[in-house]
Amino acid sequence: xxxxxxxxxxxxxxxxxxxxxxxxxxxxxxxxxxxxxxxxxxxxxxxxxxxxxxxxxxxxxxxxxxxxxxxxxxxxxxxxxxxxxxxxxxxxxxxxxxxxxxxxxxxxxxxxxxxxxxxxxxxxxxxxxxxxxxxxxxxxx
Numbered sequence: 635x636x637x638x639x640x641x642x643x644x645x646x647x648x649x650x651x652x653x654x655x656x657x658x659x660x661x662x663x664x665x666x667x668x669x670x671x672x673x674x675x676x677x678x679x680x681x682x683x684x685x686x687x688x689x690x691x692x693x694x695x696x697x698x699x700x701x702x703x704x705x706x707x708x709x710x711x712x713x714x715x716x717x718x719x720x721x722x723x724x725x726x727x728x729x730x731x732x733x734x735x736x737x738x739x740x741x742x743x744x745x746x747x748x749x750x751x752x753x754x755x756x757x758x759x760x761x762x763x764x765x766x767x768x769x770x771x772x773x774x775x
Contacts, residue, residue: 658717658741661691666746666769674761688775708735717741719748731756744771 664687672678708726719740726733732755739748746769754761 656694656717658743659689659694659746660744660771661689661694661775662744662771663688663773663775664769665772666767668765668767670763670765672761672763675759676761678761686772690775729756739767745769 665684666687667682667684669680669682671680705726707728708724710722710724712724713720713722719738721738722736724735726735734753735750737748737750739746746767748767750763750765750767752763752765754763
């Protein structure tokens, strides 16, 4: 099972259209960093990825706005969304393996922080991926 789609799915934030109010996120240029560690029989080094994204008020008000892409092959099982954050549970299927994902993201105005745990059963054996996600507003777009 390829880890890349699962890591991408790990940072899924649900469509914010489910919110009754605008999320507690200040529009502007944002820097997001995620660090993933893998526990299992196969030694895999920690992976850290960063990207920047411009979030404008129109994005936050848009009923179709999503923080990141939803990966194909994943099914959302449960989610709870509020102005201050989102938590979710889903399952993804890829190349003969399955991943169970539990995630939480807190919206803190000019910062976001969260974690995602992925338990996977793949041809490489059982693994647990633990990802921490930190984001901060770094200025105007």
